[in-house]
Amino acid sequence: MGYAVTIAIDQVLEQLKRVKGPDLNGNIVDLALVSDIAASGDQVAFSITVPADRAAQLEPLRAAAEKAALAAPGVARALVTLTADSKAQLAPVRSAPSIKQADAVPPPMQKRAPQPPQAPAAKASVPGVGAIIAVASGKGGVGKSTTAVNIALGLHARGLKVGVLDADIYGPSLPRLLNISGRPQSGGDRVLLPLERHGLRVMSMGFMVAEDTATVWRGPMIMQALTQMLREVAWGELDVLIVDMPPGTGDAQLTMAQNVPLAGVVIVSTPQDLALIDARKGLNMFRKVDVPILGLIENMSYFTCPDCDGRHAIFGHGGARAEAERIGAPFLGEVPLVMQIRETSDSGAPIVVSDPQSVQAQIYRDIAGLIWERLGEERLLAGGDG
Numbered sequence: 001m002g003y004a005v006t007i008a009i010d011q012v013l014e015q016l017k018r019v020k021g022p023d024l025n026g027n028i029v030d031l032a033l034v035s036d037i038a039a040s041g042d043q044v045a046f047s048i049t050v051p052a053d054r055a056a057q058l059e060p061l062r063a064a065a066e067k068a069a070l071a072a073p074g075v076a077r078a079l080v081t082l083t084a085d086s087k088a089q090l091a092p093v094r095s096a097p098s099i100k101q102a103d104a105v106p107p108p109m110q111k112r113a114p115q116p117p118q119a120p121a122a123k124a125s126v127p128g129v130g131a132i133i134a135v136a137s138g139k140g141g142v143g144k145s146t147t148a149v150n151i152a153l154g155l156h157a158r159g160l161k162v163g164v165l166d167a168d169i170y171g172p173s174l175p176r177l178l179n180i181s182g183r184p185q186s187g188g189d190r191v192l193l194p195l196e197r198h199g200l201r202v203m204s205m206g207f208m209v210a211e212d213t214a215t216v217w218r219g220p221m222i223m224q225a226l227t228q229m230l231r232e233v234a235w236g237e238l239d240v241l242i243v244d245m246p247p248g249t250g251d252a253q254l255t256m257a258q259n260v261p262l263a264g265v266v267i268v269s270t271p272q273d274l275a276l277i278d279a280r281k282g283l284n285m286f287r288k289v290d291v292p293i294l295g296l297i298e299n300m301s302y303f304t305c306p307d308c309d310g311r312h313a314i315f316g317h318g319g320a321r322a323e324a325e326r327i328g329a330p331f332l333g334e335v336p337l338v339m340q341i342r343e344t345s346d347s348g349a350p351i352v353v354s355d356p357q358s359v360q361a362q363i364y365r366d367i368a369g370l371i372w373e374r375l376g377e378e379r380l381l382a383g384g385d386g
C-alpha cells in the first residue's frame with residue numbers, strides 16, 4: 001500500500017507570494033520571477049530569476065523561497081535555484097567572509113572602495129572572465145572530468161555564467177561528457193565561438209584535433225593550444241571558467257598552472273591511498289606556484305547499495321577529509337560511487353541536469369556552493385592587506 005503525495009502547484013505559489021522580491025517590493029510570484037516550477041511526489045522544484053550581478057548575494061532570497069515552499073501542503077523537499085537574468089551584468093564574487101576569517105579581513109562593505117581587479121600573480125587576466133578555477137587530480141581515472149562538469153552545472157544552477165575549458169589535451173573528455181562535437185565557428189576577428197550545452201560555454205581540444213593526433217604533442221605546442229583556447233575564444237562575460245586539467249603533476253600541468261591566471265584549484269581524489277599520495281603531489285605543485293587551494297573532493301567515496309540502502313566504503317572512506325585536515329586545505333565534500341553518475345556522464349547528460357532532484361545532484365550543487373564561497377574568501381584575502 002504505497003502512498004501518493006500530490007502537491008498542488010497553486011498552493012506552492014500561494015506560499016511563495018509571502019517572499020519579497022530582490023528589491024523588497026512586491027513578491028516573487030507577482031513580479032513573475034518564479035519559473036520552471038514542477039512537482040513530483042513530495043518534492044517541488046523551481047527557479048527564481050534574479051539580476052546576474054546580484055545572484056551571489058541573494059542566497060537569503062533563495063532560502064526564504066525554499067522555506068515558504070516547504071510550508072505548502074505535501075511538500076517535503078524544495079529545490080530552488082537562482083537563475084541569472086541575462087540582461088544584467090557580471091556577478092561579482094560573493095563578498096561575505098567565512099566565520100573563521102571574520103577577524104582576518106575587513107568588513108565586506110569597507111572593501112567596496114574602487115580597486116583594480118586582483119589577479120593572483122602577474123599573469124594577464126582573461127577579459128570578461130571573473131575567475132578561472134582549475135579542477136585537477138594527481139592521477140588519471142579518479143573522475144576529475146565528471147566532477148568538473150557537474151560542478152560547472154552546479155554553479156550554473158546558482159545563476160552564474162559558467163564556461164568549461166577542457167585542457168586535457170591527451171584525452172579530452174568534454175565531447176563525451178556533454179555529448180557535443182563539431183568544430184567551433186569563427187566569431188570573426190580571429191576568435192572562435194565556444195560551443196554551448198546545458199547552459200555552459202564549452203571549449204575542448206577534442207573539437208579541434210582528431211582523437212589520435214594530440215598524443216604526439218610536445219610541451220610548447222600544448223601551451224600554445226591552451227593559450228589559444230583561453231584567449232582566442234569569445235567566452236563573453238563569465239563568472240567562472242572551469243579548467244579541466246590533464247591528470248597528473250608533470251611538466252604540462254606545471255606549465256599550465258604557471259601560465260593560466262588561476263583564482264584557485266580544486267583537487268579531486270579517490271579514497272585509495274595511492275590516489276591520495278598523488279593528490280598530495282598535486283597540492284604541492286599548486287602551492288609552489290602560489291595558486292590558492294580551494295579544497296579537496298573525495299570522489300567514489302562510498303557506495304550506496306541499491307538493494308539494502310547500506311553505505312559501503314569500498315576503498316576505505318574519509319581519506320581525503322583526513323588528508324585535507326592534515327594539510328590545512330578545506331574539504332569540499334564526498335561524492336559517492338553511483339552507477340547513475342557514470343551512466344549519465346557517459347551518455348552526455350551529467351546528473352546535475354539529467355536528474356537534478358537526486359541526492360547526487362544535490363551533493364554536486366553543495367560542493368559548487370562551497371567552491372563559490374571559497375573563491376569569495378580567497379578574493380578577500382588577496383585584496384585584504386593590499
Ligand SMILES: Nc1ncnc2c1ncn2[C@@H]1O[C@H](COP(=O)(O)OP(=O)(O)OP(=O)(O)O)[C@@H](O)[C@H]1O
Pocket residue numbers: 137139140141142143144145146147168171173247299300335336337338339341342343345346
Ligand atoms: N562518483 C562516480 N560514480 C560512478 N562513476 C564515476 C564517478 N565519477 C566518475 N565516474 C566514472 O569513472 C570514469 C572516469 O571518470 P572521468 O573520465 O571523469 O575521470 P578522469 O579523472 O577525468 O579521467 P582521465 O584522467 O582519464 O581524464 C568514467 O566512466 C565516469 O563516468
